[in-house]
Amino acid sequence: MPQHSFILNGTQVTAEVDDDVRLLWVLRDVLGVTGPKYGCGLGVCQACTSHINGKAFNPCSVPVSAVQATDEITTIEGLPATVGKDLHPMQEAWLTYDVAQCGYCQPGQIMAAVAKVRQARAAGHEIGDADFDEIRNICRCGTYHRIREAITAAAKEF
Amino acid sequence: MGDQDHSLGRRRFLGYVLAASTLTVAAQLGEVAAPERAEAAIPSLPEPAEVYDLNDLLTDAALPTANLISIQLNTDGTASFALPRAEVGQGVTTSSAMLIAEELDLPLDRVRVTLADARPELLFNQLTGGSNTTISTYTPIRVAAAIARQRLLQAAAAQLGVAVSTLTTSAGVVSSASGASIGYGALAVAAASQTTLLVSVGLKPAAQFSVIGTPQNRVDALDAVTGRKQFAMDLSVPGALPTMVCRPPTINGTVRSVQNLAAVQAMPGITDVVTVATGVAVRGQTFGQCIDAVRALQVTWGPGTAEGASDATVLQELLAAELPLVIPPLPLLTQEVDTRFTFHFASNSALEPNCAIADVRADRAEIWGALKSPIVAQQTIAAALGLLPTAVTVHVTQGGGSFGRKLFHDAAIEAALISRAMGKPVKLMWHRTDDFRQGRAHPMATSRVRATYSLGNVVSFEQRHTSVGTDFGHGLGEIITSLVAKLPVADLGFSETMFELTQQTPYEFGVTTQLLNEVDHGFNTGSMRGIYSPNVRCAQELVVDQLAAAMGQDAYRFRRQFLKDDRAKAVLDQVAQAGDWGRTMPAGTAQGIALHPEYHGFVAVLAEIDCTPATVGRQVPDAWTGPRVTKVVCAVDVGLAVNPRGLEAQMMGGIMDGIAVALTSGLHLENGMFQEGSWDEYFYTRQWNTPPELQIIVMPPTTGVPGGAGELAVAGAMAAVACAYGRATGTMPTSFPINHTAPLGFVPLPTEPPIPQSPTDGLSRAY
Numbered sequence: 001m002p003q004h005s006f007i008l009n010g011t012q013v014t015a016e017v018d019d020d021v022r023l024l025w026v027l028r029d030v031l032g033v034t035g036p037k038y039g040c041g042l043g044v045c046q047a048c049t050s051h052i053n054g055k056a057f058n059p060c061s062v063p064v065s066a067v068q069a070t071d072e073i074t075t076i077e078g079l080p081a082t083v084g085k086d087l088h089p090m091q092e093a094w095l096t097y098d099v100a101q102c103g104y105c106q107p108g109q110i111m112a113a114v115a116k117v118r119q120a121r122a123a124g125h126e127i128g129d130a131d132f133d134e135i136r137n138i139c140r141c142g143t144y145h146r147i148r149e150a151i152t153a154a155a156k157e158f
Numbered sequence: 159m160g161d162q163d164h165s166l167g168r169r170r171f172l173g174y175v176l177a178a179s180t181l182t183v184a185a186q187l188g189e190v191a192a193p194e195r196a197e198a199a200i201p202s203l204p205e206p207a208e209v210y211d212l213n214d215l216l217t218d219a220a221l222p223t224a225n226l227i228s229i230q231l232n233t234d235g236t237a238s239f240a241l242p243r244a245e246v247g248q249g250v251t252t253s254s255a256m257l258i259a260e261e262l263d264l265p266l267d268r269v270r271v272t273l274a275d276a277r278p279e280l281l282f283n284q285l286t287g288g289s290n291t292t293i294s295t296y297t298p299i300r301v302a303a304a305i306a307r308q309r310l311l312q313a314a315a316a317q318l319g320v321a322v323s324t325l326t327t328s329a330g331v332v333s334s335a336s337g338a339s340i341g342y343g344a345l346a347v348a349a350a351s352q353t354t355l356l357v358s359v360g361l362k363p364a365a366q367f368s369v370i371g372t373p374q375n376r377v378d379a380l381d382a383v384t385g386r387k388q389f390a391m392d393l394s395v396p397g398a399l400p401t402m403v404c405r406p407p408t409i410n411g412t413v414r415s416v417q418n419l420a421a422v423q424a425m426p427g428i429t430d431v432v433t434v435a436t437g438v439a440v441r442g443q444t445f446g447q448c449i450d451a452v453r454a455l456q457v458t459w460g461p462g463t464a465e466g467a468s469d470a471t472v473l474q475e476l477l478a479a480e481l482p483l484v485i486p487p488l489p490l491l492t493q494e495v496d497t498r499f500t501f502h503f504a505s506n507s508a509l510e511p512n513c514a515i516a517d518v519r520a521d522r523a524e525i526w527g528a529l530k531s532p533i534v535a536q537q538t539i540a541a542a543l544g545l546l547p548t549a550v551t552v553h554v555t556q557g558g559g560s561f562g563r564k565l566f567h568d569a570a571i572e573a574a575l576i577s578r579a580m581g582k583p584v585k586l587m588w589h590r591t592d593d594f595r596q597g598r599a600h601p602m603a604t605s606r607v608r609a610t611y612s613l614g615n616v617v618s619f620e621q622r623h624t625s626v627g628t629d630f631g632h633g634l635g636e637i638i639t640s641l642v643a644k645l646p647v648a649d650l651g652f653s654e655t656m657f658e659l660t661q662q663t664p665y666e667f668g669v670t671t672q673l674l675n676e677v678d679h680g681f682n683t684g685s686m687r688g689i690y691s692p693n694v695r696c697a698q699e700l701v702v703d704q705l706a707a708a709m710g711q712d713a714y715r716f717r718r719q720f721l722k723d724d725r726a727k728a729v730l731d732q733v734a735q736a737g738d739w740g741r742t743m744p745a746g747t748a749q750g751i752a753l754h755p756e757y758h759g760f761v762a763v764l765a766e767i768d769c770t771p772a773t774v775g776r777q778v779p780d781a782w783t784g785p786r787v788t789k790v791v792c793a794v795d796v797g798l799a800v801n802p803r804g805l806e807a808q809m810m811g812g813i814m815d816g817i818a819v820a821l822t823s824g825l826h827l828e829n830g831m832f833q834e835g836s837w838d839e840y841f842y843t844r845q846w847n848t849p850p851e852l853q854i855i856v857m858p859p860t861t862g863v864p865g866g867a868g869e870l871a872v873a874g875a876m877a878a879v880a881c882a883y884g885r886a887t888g889t890m891p892t893s894f895p896i897n898h899t900a901p902l903g904f905v906p907l908p909t910e911p912p913i914p915q916s917p918t919d920g921l922s923r924a925y
């Protein structure tokens with residue numbers, strides 16, 4: 001069985017699994033990291049959104065073999081450590097605005113939001129309505145409005 | 159505050175101190191009689207739903223069979239409560255914790271609410287439906303908490319050698335007039351009883367509430383944002399490996415034969431392949447390998463239960479089954495509005511797909527799942543396995559949304575049967591594509607509304623709702639059957655009873671008749687955040703707009719003039735004012751206003767929509783854009799909002815659902831199968847459809863008793879958006895969702911293999 005190594009939330013990990021198994025299942029079923037959720041396995045719903053080297057991506061759409069030993073994968077569980085705190089400012093804002101309802105989409109929403117703020121900044125502007133309209137994450141509980149409020153507030157904090 | 163403040167001259171309630179080592183108190187669910195019935199202070203006969211609605215029924219159902227809910231006080235000063243309801247995002251754990259914090263004078267963060275396993279003795283008291291949780295638990299939870307506080311005071315009085323009346327409680331501490339204080343934790347053992355005692359207690363008057371009615375954040379918010387909140391698929395049950403099912407290419411198709419079972423069993427990671435009633439189940443090391451195996455299976459399928467059916471054939475059946483109107487046309491005296499609306503199938507799929515864990519052994523079974531009707535699940539699963547219900551343990555897990563889905567236990571029973579067939583524990587998850595195509599759908603329906611008017615009055619208002627049958631086989635059916643004698647709707651079938659209990663016309667429109675007829679039970683159906691209301695009320699409100707226009711009146715003032723209830727008028731006035739009703743708007747944009755009463759609550763919604771070509775034609779990749787709702791103002795009166803922040807969240811979600819079912823989200827039925835197979839095909843509201851402006855106004859308490867909230871906003875929002883669309887485009891919409899008859903906005907996925915492979919190019923889309 002092939003071995004695959006990468007950095008997961010700051011720790012080098014190795015998983016013994018076939019090359020073409022998507023990273024989402026390596027995280028959830030092999031390594032027991034369940035923050036990233038399954039909502040489609042098609043790169044559509046974004047519930048699995050995590051970071052690779054600081055960028056948002058869908059682990060359901062990446063074979064484990066495409067991940068290098070030096071790649072840093074961050075799931076919601078590892079997000080606070082990226083800022084050296086108990087909670088990332090985006091998570092704090094999520095609490096302030098009481099965003100979550102069932103919560104199933106929220107790990108993915110938060111990971112997407114962090115990347116979206118950075119992306120807007122890299123493009124030279126602060127995040128706004130046009131950027132929000134580009135966020136593809138489904139929230140079937142319909143928390144979209146509070147998500148917008150929380151991202152706007154959090155963007156001032158990091 | 160002093161104990162006597164709580165009870166002096168107030169009604170007292172009975173509850174129990176249970177024999178236990180630390181203070182444990184209990185009260186009966188359904189302790190209190192059903193909420194006061196609305197008096198019919200109106201000239202026309204009240205409709206059944208006005209005097210006795212679904213919630214009264216669910217509340218009354220508690221009375222004869224009620225059993226105890228209990229609260230335990232722990233030595234660390236916290237209180238624990240196992241709520242016999244499901245939490246699927248609606249916030250009932252938070253509002254229940256608030257009730258306990260209020261009566262116990264304990265900080266909210268020291269109340270721990272968990273979800274109870276199936277408790278068969280509760281019978282109907284463990285069904286989370288019809289927005290009923292807060293209504294039916296509001297008094298019993300407070301009674302139990304008040305008894306706990308009373309016992310703590312008594313224990314403190316004994317220890318301090320002072321009278322109870324000189325003691326006060328605050329923030330989990332009992333204090334005496336002389337300044338001595340004892341924390342609840344230190345009293346938990348002393349306050350306990352060795353025998354079970356029946357005691358009486360008074361409840362805190364509303365004027366002294368400091369928690370109830372204040373905005374509170376959810377008690378599970380931290381778990382949700384850190385990824386620690388565990389849903390069924392996040393649980394690690396020994397030996398329960400990922401399991402999926404290869405499903406048929408048509409709805410409820412059957413397995414005839416499997417050509418390559420052995421070859422699939424030998425695929426990487428796969429441990430088991432078995433045929434079950436619903437398809438061919440595979441179990442493996444990862445869900446990814448299960449997807450591969452499902453796609454590799456070669457199965458010969460038998461016909462399903464909706465072979466050859468399409469939107470067009472179902473529509474024909476519905477039209478043929480429409481019940482006749484009873485008011486004869488009176489052309490000389492009256493004019494009429496007569497319109498028929500079509501509501502297509504819609505999916506109640508939550509973001510968490512159908513899923514469950516099952517560990518079935520020869521003599522017992524253990525099930526984990528988000529189940530709103532766990533007792534029915536337990537009984538049905540026991541029957542299917544040939545076990546006694548007592549041999550089946552059902553754990554209720556946190557649910558990733560419900561919207562009607564989790565009233566049923568489709569995944570739980572399937573997981574149980576697969577586990578038995580494989581002889582191993584299984585972690586069963588439905589693929590998203592299956593969840594849309596083979597999962598439950600809100601039934602397709604038509605609604606014909608004919609209203610006649612004369613001399614400034616509406617003389618008659620008749621509605622004939624014709625629907626594909628709605629499945630109520632999740633416990634509500636049993637409740638209705640057992641209570642049928644006391645219902646104000648004699649001699650009706652089950653669905654007709656549900657219709658009568660949930661549907662009402664809030665307007666004074668003369669002779670009003672509303673009837674339901676159902677056809678074709680070949681589909682997997684269920685309610686969807688409301689049973690009939692969103693469609694029924696949307697049709698009504700569109701006709702109200704037509705009537706107002708025909709009679710030369712403003713849509714808001716017309717509604718106001720004919721509304722029966724002052725609470726309805728108040729929420730309508732509120733949105734008209736806050737939303738600046740009637741403001742001048744550019745061509746192609748417009749406002750819509752609508753009202754919806756249900757479950758002893760009222761909601762009014764004002765929506766603004768932009769139907770200009772530039773907006774309708776805006777491009778978002780792999781998305782349906784279309785008209786954009788640009789602003790929503792919503793006012794809600796549920797009698798008493800236990801947690802206004804939670805109520806706002808429920809309204810916000812309901813509004814997003816209303817926008818979806820009005821504009822974009824429906825299922826296309828073609829050749830016995832739904833076409834939609836992913837979230838980029840089933841167009842639930844996305845960020846690019848979200849109104850940039852949203853205002854939700856929670857009305858101050860009116861009745862002092864909480865009403866239902868989970869479903870309330872959907873109908874109001876759907877109707878307001880539809881009315882706005884009609885005004886903006888000059889054409890009243892009659893087919894929903896409005897985009898349904900447009901060319902399909904996606905290329906349907908194949909039906910064989912039933913599920914698509916996951917992409918491999920995810921890194922190229924990283925941002």
Ligand code: FES
Nearest residue numbers: 039040041046060
């Ligand atoms: S599960 Fe990865 S995008 Fe839906």
Ligand code: FES
Nearest residue numbers: 102103105140141
């Ligand atoms: S909070 Fe339930 S899906 Fe987003």
